[in-house]
Amino acid sequence: MGEQEKNRSVLPVHVGIIMDGNGRWAKKRFLPRPAGHRAGAQNFRTITRYCSKIGIKYLTVYAFSTENWTRPKDEVGALLRLFKEYLEEALRDFMDENIRVRFIGDVSAFPPELQVLIHEVEEASAQKTGMVLNLAMNYGGRAEIVRAARRLSEDVAAGRRDPEDVTEEVFSQYLYTGGQPDPDLIIRPSGEERLSNFLLWQSAYAEFVYFDILWPDFTTKDLDHALEIYASRQRRFGGV
Ligand code: IPE
Ligand code: IPE
Ligand code: MG
Secondary structure, three states, X not given: OOHHHHHHHOOOOEEEEEOOOHHHHHHHOOOOHHHHHHHHHHHHHHHHHHHHHHOOOEEXXXXXXXXXXXXXXXXXXXXXXXXXXXXHHHHHOHHHOOOEEEEEOOHHHOOHHHHXXXXXXXXXXXXXXXXXXXXXXXXOHHHHHHHHHHHHHHHHHOOOOOHHHOOHHHHHHOOOOXXXXXXXXXXXXXXXXXXXXXXXXXXXXXXXXXXXXXXXXXXXXXHHHHHHHHHHOOOOOOOO
16 A cells, blocks of 8 residues: 555544634734734635545534634624635635535624525535535534533423433534534644634544644645644544
């Protein structure tokens, strides 16, 4: 087996990326933080296309957390404008790609025109058969678990589900990612080594790879490097 094939044989099915370091990227260049977000959004397009090309089946990217609302109003506004631009562009150009776009997080908190776009993009790409791209927007792992618990309790209260039948598999169906495999690999650029509320339930046995590279500078080569590191890891899932 060639080196390439060997790597392919252990290609993660589901990759998560915490797109972090936009602000520091801008600061280093004496630019305002939104300029970093713009560069980060551009890089998101590049990395997404690359993941789809090399055969990743699920990609989940953390774009905006439930805690990011605490940032200055101007910065949140700039981020919302970038989301809108991206979604409009996705509707125009991105539909040539065989990528199915889904949103995870409470999108009902976004401005109505953004919500409309979100639904349009989801619908327009629903029949795509290639990579599933989960965009985590107003996403928080804890909020997701609480939402799942609430929906599950509603089903129990309505008699649709017996508490005795609640297993890990059943519970995970109530998460935004219900029906999808757990992430195998989670990548965080920027130098921070923490989850920051990303995929808390789903990452139980994910491999973590951290890079001291700011997200706008993170290249397809760096992604390849992360995949190599992943391929060299021995996953035991609690076994021997
Ligand atoms: C990630 O970059 C983008 C979002 C969280 C929306 P940051 O804005 O967190 O960049 P740093 O971490 O301040 O450099
Ligand atoms: C995590 O980055 C959220 C996203 C990348 C969207 P943050 O920059 O918000 O995380 P902390 O504050 O460093 O933990
Ligand atoms: Mg950050």
